[in-house]
Every structure is written in C-alpha cells, then in structure tokens.
Amino acid sequence: MQLPYIIEERPDTGLNNAKLGIWVFLASEIMLFGGLFSAYVFLRMAAPVGDFAYWGSKLSIPMATVNTLVLISSSVTMIMSWVSLKMKDFEKYKMYMGLTLLCASIFLVIKYFEYTGKFHHGIYPSSSTFMGIYFTLTGLHGLHIIGGMIVMGYFWLPAGYKMWESEPEHFTNRIEVVGLYWHFVDLVWIFLFPILYLL
Amino acid sequence: MSDHDNGHIEEHIKVYLTVFGALAFLTLLTVAASYMDISTTEAIFLALSIATVKASLVAGYFMHLITEKQTIIWILTLTFIFFLFCMFIPMITVIDHASLS
Numbered sequence: 213m214q215l216p217y218i219i220e221e222r223p224d225t226g227l228n229n230a231k232l233g234i235w236v237f238l239a240s241e242i243m244l245f246g247g248l249f250s251a252y253v254f255l256r257m258a259a260p261v262g263d264f265a266y267w268g269s270k271l272s273i274p275m276a277t278v279n280t281l282v283l284i285s286s287s288v289t290m291i292m293s294w295v296s297l298k299m300k301d302f303e304k305y306k307m308y309m310g311l312t313l314l315c316a317s318i319f320l321v322i323k324y325f326e327y328t329g330k331f332h333h334g335i336y337p338s339s340s341t342f343m344g345i346y347f348t349l350t351g352l353h354g355l356h357i358i359g360g361m362i363v364m365g366y367f368w369l370p371a372g373y374k375m376w377e378s379e380p381e382h383f384t385n386r387i388e389v390v391g392l393y394w395h396f397v398d399l400v401w402i403f404l405f406p407i408l409y410l411l
Numbered sequence: 412m413s414d415h416d417n418g419h420i421e422e423h424i425k426v427y428l429t430v431f432g433a434l435a436f437l438t439l440l441t442v443a444a445s446y447m448d449i450s451t452t453e454a455i456f457l458a459l460s461i462a463t464v465k466a467s468l469v470a471g472y473f474m475h476l477i478t479e480k481q482t483i484i485w486i487l488t489l490t491f492i493f494f495l496f497c498m499f500i501p502m503i504t505v506i507d508h509a510s511l512s
Contacts, residue, residue: 226480235483239490246494254501280438288431291473299420395473402465406458410445
C-alpha cells in the first residue's frame, strides 16, 4: 500500500507527510535533549564552585575541536548528496553519502579514543556529577550518530539504487528527510561542544 | 534539467560552502575565546552566543528553515517555548525561599 502525500504536498499543511513527520520527530528530540540540557544547568548550579570547570578540564579540547569540524563537514557532504540527487547524478550522490558515512565513522572513532582514554585514567560516569552528565549527553548523542549511520548506510547500499531507479523523486525526499535528522544531530553537538569542553 | 535549474542549484552550492566556511571559522573562534581571560559569566555568554549563531546557520541554510513552510515554523515556535520553560526550571530553584530557611 502506498502512503498518501509522500511526494506531493498535502493541501492543508503545505508539506508532504514525510517532511511533517520528521519535523514533529525533531521537535520531540529538541525536548529530549532540552530536558538533559536543563539537568546540566541544574547540576552545574548546585555543584561546588569550580567543580564543573575542574572535571571539564580533564577532557581533550583538540579531539573535540576536530570532531566538531568533522561533524560540520559531514553536514555539508550530506546536503551535497541531496543536491546531487536533485541534479539527477546518482554517482555523485553515492560519493557524498559515502563521505558523510566516513565522517560519521571518524567522529565515532575519536569519541571511542576519548572514552577509553577516560576509562584508562579511572574516570567513569560515577566519578563526578560532571562526568555523569558528560557521559549521558555524549552517549545519547553518539547513539543518534549510530542511528543516522544505519539509515544512511541502508540508502547507500544497493537497496538505495533500486529505490532511485523505481521512484527517483521519492528517494530524493527520503534523503532530504535523513539530511534533516543529520543536521539536527550536528546542531546538538554545536551546543554540547562548548558547554562540556570549554566552560 | 534545464540550464536555469542548474544555475539555481550552483548558487545554492555556493551558499552551502560559504556557510561551511563560517561554521569552521566560528568553531575555531569558540576555542580561541575559551582561552581569553574573562569571567565565567562572560565566557558562558560568549560561548553560547557563538553556538547560537552556528546553530542558526545550520537550521536556516542546511535545514532550509529560512524558506520553509509556516506549519514547520509554528511547530518549532511551540517547541521553543517549551524548551525555554525547560531551561527556566533550574532558575526557579534559585528563588525557592523554602530552601533559605
């Protein structure tokens, strides 16, 4: 069964259903991370003066800076993959989507080294309030990266080409929707980076 | 696809690359600003201001919010109000007089 208004816009919302759906989902995601940001503010205000800055200084700013640049780059390659489909160039789409997946993998590898570096020094979520909220926020963000990679990987594999062959416009919309999710994941990191590493 | 459409897309690509440059520059600026000798309050204000500009660039250009339909803008406005409420809950604890007694 074909879902209605997947390609054409619904007259009442002015959007196709997929786009409306992803934005409502992203709104719920804003509240999920919003709740945790609120927890961060609450814990920071209640912590002894200098406690968060002390534990924050144990994190690696160069690693996080590189990761920020990697994630920003992945946002650009993501949008370029969608633009390539708009230009009906599937080969370029494959290249840009592949680069997005590569950036996402680099991000996770760097995160892995950051985490294991902490564990190696005996620092765990239970070590302090700051580390508790640090691992919670970055862990949840990391899960979002993995989720995005699974969906992007699926569209990058031969299954994506089959969809493109049979319904190119539908496939282009799907990539746009995945892109919106991916930019949101980038956007969350833009706030996580300064509040956890720099303040 | 016509030459006109291709030209239109080329312009979009230029915008995306400019935004990318701005985001990379602002990231390095955030790191540089964190080494400045300023008070914690000023540092928080500065870092969050730069992060807000970066987030606006991503949402506005990569997520196309500046040209997006009103339905989405209303959904996000409502969400933003709830988000602000969420952020103010910790502030309420500061003015909780019961804890001062």
